[in-house]
Amino acid sequence: MxxxxxxxxxxxxxxxxxxxxxxxxxxxxxxxxxxxxYIVILSFYPAALAVYKSFFSPHGVLGLSNYQSVVSQGLGTSIVDTVIVSLGALAIQFFHALGIAVVLTKKFAGKAAFSTIMILPFGVATVVSAFIFSTIFSAVGGFANSFLRLLGLHAVNWYYSRFSEMGVVMFSDSWKNTPLVALIMLSGLSSLSPTIQEAALIDGAGPARRFWHVILPNVKSTLAIAMMIRGVSEFNIFALPLVLIGYHPILLTTLVYQNYNLYSPTIYYAYAAAVILLIFILAFASVILVMGGVRQYEAQ
Structure with missing residues (x-):
């Protein structure tokens, strides 16, 4: 009643x-x-099916043979490379997006034009952006080396080592996806009451202290959402590194793709590599949920 x-x-x-x-x-x-x-049919069920099939050999024998095979294919190196690329690109996007979001909370001339230009990279297709940056970082005739020569500096082989190749991937991916992170952060910063910052300013808190002790704790949940969305996508990064660096250094996604063939026994190796990738994604998501959980307000 x-x-x-x-x-x-x-x-x-x-x-x-x-x-x-x-x-x-x-x-x-x-x-x-x-x-x-939609989520259950197109996400949960395929994931559960991949986990199930990863424990069966092409002959239907239950065991860990698929995981042993991907280990021999350089699984350890691909895990390290995936973590470096994912967390590195995420860190670049986080700090750049935070700076852009802070700027957009201010009023200044040309703000509308700046906002429009800032969002444009997000509308570029991933394969297109990969070809753009392959041209920029080309060892011969690349725009990056042309600019260095213009400044009187020596040209650089951007694909000289494994880590420099991953740096190219991280920078290229950050250019495309930073606008999305900036928009999410801007929504959190815009919802922050100005009186909170004014009170901290009256108490004598400088810009750094206001940021770390006032702004950051109050937008923690919004930052967690941004990191969750982009972090999961970073671990699944595929088209961009495939175009820029190919299979070397190999990432977990390219390892899955390399083994995936419907008419070959290696498809079971792809299932095993995909399950390992899923484990890392779930671990990352769990850490973000714990660190950026929604604050609980108790009734006074």
Missing amino acids: YPSETPTEVARFPRERDRFVWKDQYTYYLLILPAVA
């Missing part, structure tokens, strides 16, 4: 009341049911 209802009204209109209660409790679930079904 609702607080505004009397026992007489409940007795007179039982069916109507039950109908409203049903609508209150289940309408929301019915609205999200299509989205849940």
Whole structure:
């Protein structure tokens, strides 16, 4: 019985009341049911199927032979490379996006034009941006080396070592995806009450202290959302490194792709590599959820 209802009204209109209660409790679930079904069918089920098949050999023998095979293919190196590229690109995007978001919270001439230019890279297709940066960092005739020569400096072989190649991938990926992170951070910074910063300023807190002790704790949940979205995508990065550096250094995604062939036994190796990649994604997501959990406010 609702607080505004009397026992007489409940007795007179039982069916109507039950109908409203049903609508209150289940309408929301019915609205999200299509989205849940979409995720389960196209995400959870394929992931569970890959985990299941990763433990079976092409001959149907249960065991860890697939995982042993991917270890012999350089699994350890691909894990290290994937972690370096993912966390490195994420760090670049985080600091650049934070700077852009802070700038966009201010009022200045040309803000609309700056916002438009800032968002443009996000609309460029991944393969297109990969070809753009392959041209920029080309050892012969590349724009980066042409600019260095213009300054009187020596040309650089941007693909000289494994780490320099990963640096090219991180920089190229950050150019495309920083705008998305900046928009998410901007939404969090825009929701921050100006009175909080004004109170800290009155208390004598400088810019650095206001940022670390006032701004950052209050937008922690928004930053966690940005890191979650981009972090999962970074671990799944594929097209960009495939165009820029090929299979060397090999990442977990390119290792999966290298083994994936419907008409070859190596497809089971691809399942094993995909499961290992899934484990790293779940571990990363768990860390972000713990570190950037929503703050709990207790009633005064």
